Amino acid sequence: MSRRILLIGWDALLDVARHKMLSVHLIFVLIALGLFNLFGHFETSPMLEYRMVQDVGISVISLFGLLLTLFIGVSTLREDLNRRTAYAVLTLPIARWEFYVGKLLGTLAAVVVNVAVMIAIFAGLLWLKFGAVWHTFFWIILFMTMEFSIIGSLVLLFSLADSTVLCFSFTIFLVIMGNLAEYVRHLAAEAGWPALDALVSAAYLVIPNFAYFNIKARIIKELTISTGLVGWAAAYGAVYVLCVVAAGIWIMERQDL
Amino acid sequence: MNGRWRQGILFVVLVAALALVTHGLREAWRQETAGVASRSSLQVLASADPDAEPDTDGHAPGGEPGHPPGHDHEPGHEHGPGPGHGHPGNHDHDHDDDHGPGPAGADQPDHDHPAPEPTPPAGHEHVGEGHDHDHGHQHAHAPNAILHELLPGDGPHVHVHGPGCGHAHALADEQTETGGPAISNGLILILEHLGMRELAANLLWIQMDADSHRGLWHRVEFALELIPAIDPHFVEAYLLLAYVQDMNKQFDRSLATLRAGARNNPWRSELPIQIGVQCFNHTGRHGPGRDLPAALDAFTQACRLSDCPGYAFRLRAITLVASGRRDEAIAWLEQVKNMPDRSELDREMDRKLLDRFRKGEEW
Numbered sequence: 075m076s077r078r079i080l081l082i083g084w085d086a087l088l089d090v091a092r093h094k095m096l097s098v099h100l101i102f103v104l105i106a107l108g109l110f111n112l113f114g115h116f117e118t119s120p121m122l123e124y125r126m127v128q129d130v131g132i133s134v135i136s137l138f139g140l141l142l143t144l145f146i147g148v149s150t151l152r153e154d155l156n157r158r159t160a161y162a163v164l165t166l167p168i169a170r171w172e173f174y175v176g177k178l179l180g181t182l183a184a185v186v187v188n189v190a191v192m193i194a195i196f197a198g199l200l201w202l203k204f205g206a207v208w209h210t211f212f213w214i215i216l217f218m219t220m221e222f223s224i225i226g227s228l229v230l231l232f233s234l235a236d237s238t239v240l241c242f243s244f245t246i247f248l249v250i251m252g253n254l255a256e257y258v259r260h261l262a263a264e265a266g267w268p269a270l271d272a273l274v275s276a277a278y279l280v281i282p283n284f285a286y287f288n289i290k291a292r293i294i295k296e297l298t299i300s301t302g303l304v305g306w307a308a309a310y311g312a313v314y315v316l317c318v319v320a321a322g323i324w325i326m327e328r329q330d331l
Numbered sequence: 332m333n334g335r336w337r338q339g340i341l342f343v344v345l346v347a348a349l350a351l352v353t354h355g356l357r358e359a360w361r362q363e364t365a366g367v368a369s370r371s372s373l374q375v376l377a378s379a380d381p382d383a384e385p386d387t388d389g390h391a392p393g394g395e396p397g398h399p400p401g402h403d404h405e406p407g408h409e410h411g412p413g414p415g416h417g418h419p420g421n422h423d424h425d426h427d428d429d430h431g432p433g434p435a436g437a438d439q440p441d442h443d444h445p446a447p448e449p450t451p452p453a454g455h456e457h458v459g460e461g462h463d464h465d466h467g468h469q470h471a472h473a474p475n476a477i478l479h480e481l482l483p484g485d486g487p488h489v490h491v492h493g494p495g496c497g498h499a500h501a502l503a504d505e506q507t508e509t510g511g512p513a514i515s516n517g518l519i520l521i522l523e524h525l526g527m528r529e530l531a532a533n534l535l536w537i538q539m540d541a542d543s544h545r546g547l548w549h550r551v552e553f554a555l556e557l558i559p560a561i562d563p564h565f566v567e568a569y570l571l572l573a574y575v576q577d578m579n580k581q582f583d584r585s586l587a588t589l590r591a592g593a594r595n596n597p598w599r600s601e602l603p604i605q606i607g608v609q610c611f612n613h614t615g616r617h618g619p620g621r622d623l624p625a626a627l628d629a630f631t632q633a634c635r636l637s638d639c640p641g642y643a644f645r646l647r648a649i650t651l652v653a654s655g656r657r658d659e660a661i662a663w664l665e666q667v668k669n670m671p672d673r674s675e676l677d678r679e680m681d682r683k684l685l686d687r688f689r690k691g692e693e694w
Binding site: 125126129130132133278279283285286300302303305306307309310313314316317320324 | 338341342345346348349350352353355356357358359360362529530532533536
């Protein structure tokens with residue numbers, strides 16, 4: 075069982091790696107990160123320059139990481155269904171849930187590799203320019219990976235819908251709502267209606283709260299990250315992905331392929 | 332047990348697990364970000380009142396504000412630019428190496444009034460000393476143990492940082508100020524929570540720099556008010572905004588801006604140092620209005636922080652002398668001079684200043 079899942083996952087990862095879209099994205103990332111040299115002309119202070127470069131670089135990685143996750147998530151399962159290759163695979167003694175979980179693992183592996191590559195490029199450029207890189211980059215990789223894993227699993231779930239546009243729309247909507255979670259909760263609490271507060275709290279059980287994964291500000295400001303936060307964030311990411319996978323399997327088992 | 336039941340039980344277990352970890356993560360996040368990251372931006376939005384009364388927290392018992400009433404319009408004020416700064420019209424950001432280890436005069440024996448000069452904003456000053464950690468090093472927020480013994484009890488704004496202790500818990504409930512105009516709440520919310528807060532603040536800083544070179548000062552001031560509202564940790568923006576306000580003779584607003592910055596960034600020493608300098612007011616620039624207790628509080632707070640530059644200790648000693656506590660100043664500076672992590676340059680400066688203290692020089 076696990077061998078079949080891993081095989082499908084590996085195949086999905088190779089499929090993503092072969093995709094031209096990935097290369098184009100990585101070139102965009104390189105250009106965007108390379109542009110940080112333009113900030114050198116300020117020469118205000120080494121600290122400010124480093125900070126500006128780092129801010130811009132991490133934001134670029136965050137933005138491109140989101141786009142990459144979206145494209146990877148859509149291409150792995152949706153394209154297989156569109157091209158009918160999934161049907162050929164499913165005629166083999168492979169359960170639908172195994173196929174789905176394999177695709178998810180492949181997607182997540184591709185996302186992790188992409189984030190790691192972008193961070194490595196950025197860290198290399200920082201090293202070239204400043205001769206130093208914060209070791210806290212590790213935390214950025216970890217939290218970004220958790221965030222993109224949730225997004226990846228959501229894209230895969232939504233890619234079971236018939237339309238790619240719907241898949242994109244749902245995912246983007248959830249990403250925005252997830253990033254605004256703390257503010258929506260705050261506003262609901264301030265409204266003074268307990269029912270609304272309860273409704274929003276329930277909604278944010280379903281909608282992922284990405285604010286918890288946004289530690290860029292803390293890294294950039296050289297603040298410490300407690301192991302407790304890391305542990306809870308990892309647990310939240312894992313359980314959320316499990317829930318999404320369960321929902322995806324449930325839908326896929328009932329889909330009329 | 333049929334499949335439907337199994338699915339139901341699995342569903343309940345997953346939802347319960349999700350609720351549990353959501354609650355746990357929320358609590359962990361709340362503890363981690365208490366005071367600085369979680370609440371400050373909303374408070375910034377609520378507090379952007381240009382006519383807000385300047386805050387006087389942190390002043391010595393007696394609660395005198397930083398400047399006497401009517402101070403803003405006091406005739407005869409002379410606000411020369413800080414070291415390395417020309418007129419705002421000639422604003423330039425390349426001042427890194429213009430300054431010695433301390434404010435001009437504070438360490439020069441031949442200077443008649445070696446009280447602190449108003450220092451220009453960070454990004455313009457004392458890069459060469461005490462700021463070497465900016466590259467790749469993580470701040471050690473724990474204060475120097477010896478210093479902790481030397482300094483008096485915790486002041487109203489002092490926050491001692493230890494690893495993993497979080498930040499600014501004591502400041503969590505305080506009102507944040509920018510001393511600026513109301514800013515579009517929606518814009519800030521969207522930028523901040525799409526994870527682009529720092530990027531937006533940096534882009535504004537770049538725009539501000541370009542505007543300053545074109546002499547568009549109204550836009551510069553607006554950008555400087557907007558930047559801390561978007562990113563409360565952009566210390567350079569607080570310092571430059573306070574400098575511009577000081578140049579415009581808005582002394583109370585300038586002080587309020589610095590205090591807002593210090594509340595949002597209690598681990599950075601530049602802001603309390605600048606507050607101390609503003610309150611100290613040298614050579615009668617603000618006349619008898621100088622607020623020595625507040626200056627002493629600010630310098631004391633700065634000296635507790637791990638990134639405190641060496642000259643801040645001398646500034647505190649000078650403030651003690653100016654407050655009529657010469658013996659205490661001498662004893663303090665002697666102890667500081669003998670601190671093991673004190674640089675040779677600082678020790679030399681300390682010695683010179685001690686000589687001047689003992690000769691009875693007044694500030």
